[in-house]
Amino acid sequence: MDLNINILGNVEGTKQILKLTGEIDAYTAPKLKEALLPLVKKDGELVIVDLENVSYMDSTGLGVFISALKATKEHNSELRLVSLQDRVERLFEITGLNSIINIDSTVQGGN
């Protein structure tokens, strides 16, 4: 199964929305990393990742988000994950990452 990444930037150029569709695993994680990391490395950027259409993510996907989180600390940017499906959210809970990554499952991506 593949992963599609749509990047929607806003007019001011300080907010980026990544809309993901598909599965994040060892095969698709590099693609996500390639798209996500340059965005969080822009100073002061707010990067929202919409996971509404991600049905499966394994721990390699978590690794990508951890890298991104570390990058936000260096570049004073912000990472926010929205609209997680239950199975994906459980992964963030078990690993305790929901305590350090900004996650909002109730928010619809882009609003």
Added chain:
Amino acid sequence: MELNKFDFNNYRDLLDRYILKQDESALYQAEQFTKLSMQNNILPEEFINIHIQALKELYPDLPKEICASLNFLLETMISYGLAYQEFQTLREKQGELESEISVAASMQQTLLSTTKPEISGLDIGAISVPANRMNGDYHHFVKDESNNLGIAIADVIGKGIPAALAMSMIKYALDSFPESQLSPSVILENLNRVVERNVDTNMFITMFYGFFDSKNSVLQYASAGHEPGFYYCAKEDKFIEIKAKGLVLGVTPDAIYEQFELKLEKDDIVILLTDGVTECRIGERFIESEEVLHVIRQYIHLPAQEAVEKVFKYFERIQDFHLRDDFTLIFLKKEV
């Protein structure tokens, strides 16, 4: 490498037989001949050259147009020959890599091997099977002089060789902590600092650490983002998820791990696992944890080692004997 005269004559005769009689058996023998030629590293253009020479011997008056066309064919085959040589070289290289990986895998096994200790009053079963050759799961037992058991179960995220190398680091860090009186939360906090300093940003480790106090039959434990295990309470015949929230190792240097306690009674079982068990898929469908427990329930009356092996066999079978992830399962069964 050149064909010898005998082989050349053999090819010529086969060709002759085929041209005259369209003989099937000549075709079959030609196929055998090709295989032999490949073993002797005969390149495609050399083979065409043999064909041309044989044809010229059989038909000395071959029209010059046919001769020219065959020479033309020979030239065009040279690139195929080069590609074939490259393929041969890669195949040899792959063989070398394979054997290096085998050496690394067996070295990993030696470095990370743990012996299941004998703890009176506790029946221990453990199985760990890698999906590929290198195992990203790890488990480790330590027994102290007072018949207490320390047990670690971990999963390195990031697979393959880097994961295996990170495992060795964990093992040596664990070994370097003094044995006396280390509580699970302190062990995880120390390990977290080691991992945070030493691994790449997109790699991290989940670990459950338990310490079984034999005298009081109490399991103290803490978890660093590890897949929750289960506690089987024999008296109520019920499985309860072992909840112990904590951040995975290696993300922030100052993570704190809360420690919990569980009192074990006769026939109670502590079930520890990695996500290779709970993330098991059949086709597109995931196995839910109720289903995992349903399988485990069928074998809990067995001795612990036999039980973990039976559970593994079951999951191996439903995944068509092809594990997607490393699989580790441990039972600690309280006997008296």
